[in-house]
Amino acid sequence: MKVSEIMVTDVAKLTAEDTVAKALALMVDRSIHQVPVVDESGAYSGMIFAKQFLASSAQPASKLKSFVTSTTSLSPDQEVEDAAKTILGTGSRALPVVQDGKLAGMLSETDIAQTADFGHAIVDEVMTGAIVIEEDTPLADAVSKMRRYNISRLPVISKAGVIRGILSILDAAGIMAAPTERTSKSAAISGGRSKVKGEVKVKDIMRRAISVERGTKLNELSDYFKKNEELVVVGDGRPIGVVTPKDALELVLPKKGEIAIHIAHMGDEDDRRDIEDHLTKFVKKIQGQIRDLQNVVVYADKHRTRKYSVRCRLITGKGVINAHAVGFDPISAVKELIRKLDRQVKAEHTQKVKQRKKQRGTPRRG
Incomplete structure (x- = not known):
């Protein structure tokens, strides 16, 4: 096509x-x-x-x-x-x-x-863990949280933790750019906490969240994605994760017979190579613990504070392992990222070993 x-x-x-x-x-x-x-x-x-x-x-x-x-x-x-x-x-x-x-x-x-075939894959395999915000939180605090985690959306919850809506960067930008009687037309969009920004709460501008249950097949979501950039995965009404078209597409990235490392946002080729070298060594190290690793997707960003943030998704046949790290240079950020990924991989591997031992130790009925 x-x-x-x-x-x-x-x-x-x-x-x-x-x-x-x-x-x-x-x-x-x-x-x-x-x-x-x-x-x-x-x-x-x-x-x-x-x-x-x-x-x-x-x-x-x-x-x-x-x-x-x-x-x-x-x-x-x-x-x-x-x-x-x-x-x-x-x-x-x-x-x-x-x-x-x-x-x-x-x-x-x-x-x-909308044209991809995701086979039998379900949302659990690609969703990113949900970073949430309470509905009564000031808008300025929500924007700060999105900046801090370098994300574009936040599921909105009640004090009881139940999903109430969704807030995106675009929702926030629209309200903060709109001139009002109490803000100057020349006021900076993301400047200091203005009176209006301080008064506006997340619940005032959040949108209705489209939610799906765990176990939902990705092939069932194409109609939802036509009008929504994200779907919130819920359990008992509480957000567990978020799925976007990008998350789903990562699952069907072209494969070349070996594990591919995809690095986005990093323009400097030397930094890109350094990040790829460190992750390649890490991937070789963990292949014995994760036998069905398919793709590694990395998003690296440089911020105005001179800090670098690196997000990584290890895509396996049974789900996604996520980690996020920050450093004052790409190498320190990716090293911290690898430490976090390593801890998660070891924890999952240990859990699998325990489950296998438990299964072997269960006496057969006969």
């Missing part, structure tokens, strides 16, 4: 002279986290992301030219499987489809997930 067969051609786009406020209004209206930027001739210039505005104290009146980011592009004739690998490798939700320098369309992880 070719990219041209499933890409979206009715694409919202902006120019470098448009403002941050206009971009955010468009994102909120279309429920999209990124918008392509084109010049007067329709040539693709780059992309802008909602996350950028929250991370950079952007002024609503600022021109977008300061925020345009160069991205990888896809071609209409590219195979969808190859495009999926490219999208996951960049860590973007979607990439532009460019032909002769002009923007021809967009292809998102959601578009691909």
